[in-house]
Amino acid sequence: MSGPHVIRSSVVLPEAELEWRFSRSSGPGGQHVNTTDSRVEVRFDLARTRALPEVWKRRALERLAGRLTDGVVSVRASEHRSQFRNREAAAVRLAALLAEASAPPPRARRPTRVPRGVDERRLREKKRRSQTKRGRSPKDWG
Template sequence: MDDMSGPYVIRGSVPLPEAELQWRFSRSSGPGGQHVNTSDSQVELRFDVAKTEALPEVWKQRALERLAPRLVDGVVTVRSSEHRSQWRNRETAAVRLAALLAEATAPPPKPRKPTRIPRGINERRLREKKQRAETKRGRGGGRAWD
């Protein structure tokens, strides 16, 4: 594990712009014992979706719309503190941000084209249903030993 494995691709050939990422480090709670008290291993990654030039305009609008509840002044924030090392937390945060932006910029799904059930399948279902009813009707005639 050398330095960061970037550039992280959002979708297609659009990478996460390294120059527009704002990193902040702080002390992390969680595993690490006394190490936690001395190192800034928690990572906070901020990306200004509203002001970025890296995303096509259509993607930017989609992202602003879909991430609206998570945005503060057009900035999305991702935190990572599950690893003991700052480097791994940086990796995790960057991957999470790329995945979040990929999902937010994805095109809307194509509308479902309604289809009809073929007549043959419906007829077969009704025929089998009648046979099953006939089988059940033939069962409960009363006591056989009277």
């Protein structure tokens, strides 16, 4: 691994809590692909970790509920031909997933009102346009 993968601020993905599994990757690659286990799956026990602050962990468990299996989140990578690069990709993807899932909720949007001047301008323009169109008619509308 090229170093610690930061989730957010000073919180780092703990290497000791990551469980790695390797298997043969599918797709083209010649004879090499038939002999090397280049696909990587990394599993992280989100429910039991002590690396994340409690608030973040609760948020992540709630947001990733559909993706968890017994509190464990897993990420696969097989886009590269080397196991090392797939390990990097999986770790980066897991860190990004945890960062997004544990992020604080966005601030609530405060609805704004349309200014009175905008409404008045719109109505004035409607009236002027109506007069223009009325003036095109041969009839006298009164």
